[in-house]
Amino acid sequence: MKRIFHFIRARARKVLLEEIWLEDYVKLGMKIGRDCSIQPGVIFDYSHCWLIEIGNRVTIAPEAYILTHDTSSKSLIGYTRIGTVIIEDDVFIGARAIIMPGVTIGKGAIVAAGSVVTKTVESEMVVSGIPAIPIRSVTEQKSKLQQLMDSxxxxxxxxxxxxxxxxxxxxxxxxxxxxxxxxxx
Incomplete structure (x- = not known):
């Protein structure tokens, strides 16, 4: 009975608050792989979500933004810049990171919380900052964390x-x- 109540409450909330669920993005063409962990509050660019592809075993932390358009160009040239966002397998995107249009995040990469990714991220790299820049390899990051954990x-x-x-x-x-x-x- 409790399950039915939660189901009905969730569906009512979706309609009343006009919430957009992952299934809505998928229906419009966004691709999401298997075994992904997409945390609450992640914002996907609804207006061009079919330009987003997410691989397998991807984790996206709370309140990250995945953008496929940049309207800042509209007032200058009359057009909005658009581009694909490809997130390959085994990627981790930290809380409140922003992924801009035209970016591919390579397999096994880590995007630090709060970073703004404006360029493609190589596989197995850790990027951080505004704009995000490579700071070390995932192997180096693992070693650094292991040393920290040991102490x-x-x-x-x-x-x-x-x-x-x-x-x-x-x-x-x-x-x-x-x-x-x-x-x-």
Whole structure:
């Protein structure tokens, strides 16, 4: 019964609030691969979403923007610039990153949170900044993170919401991480 209620509530919300769901983009021609994790608040360019292709096992963090048009050209030349956005397999796009038209993000690349990607990203590269520039390879990033993890506090799944973290563990985690970072499985 609870499932039916949630289904009806979600459908009513979609109609009343005129929400656009992934299935709406797909119906218009956007391509999304298998096993992708697209977090809440991601904005896809609805006006030209058929120019977007997302590969397999792609993660897009909350509030990222994937744009296929740039209207800033309209007042200058009377036309809006448009371009494809191709996101290849195994890519990670951080929270609030902006992907501009005409960009391909290569296989296994990582786009740091808040970055603005204006040019194609090579496979297995980490990019960051405004505009995003390559900062290191994914292999170098993994090594750097491993070194950091070796000298940091690490927590198991019981320190997560899905692991039903207790009030005591939340307090402990807060105290242990004050002013520094750690890792959780």
């Amino acid at each position: 940091s506090k690490c927590y198991d799944e019981s320190y997560t919401l899905s692991g039903r973290i207790s009030a005591q563990k939340r307090e402990t985690m807060m105290r242990e991480l004050l002013g520094k970072s750690g890792f959780v499985r």
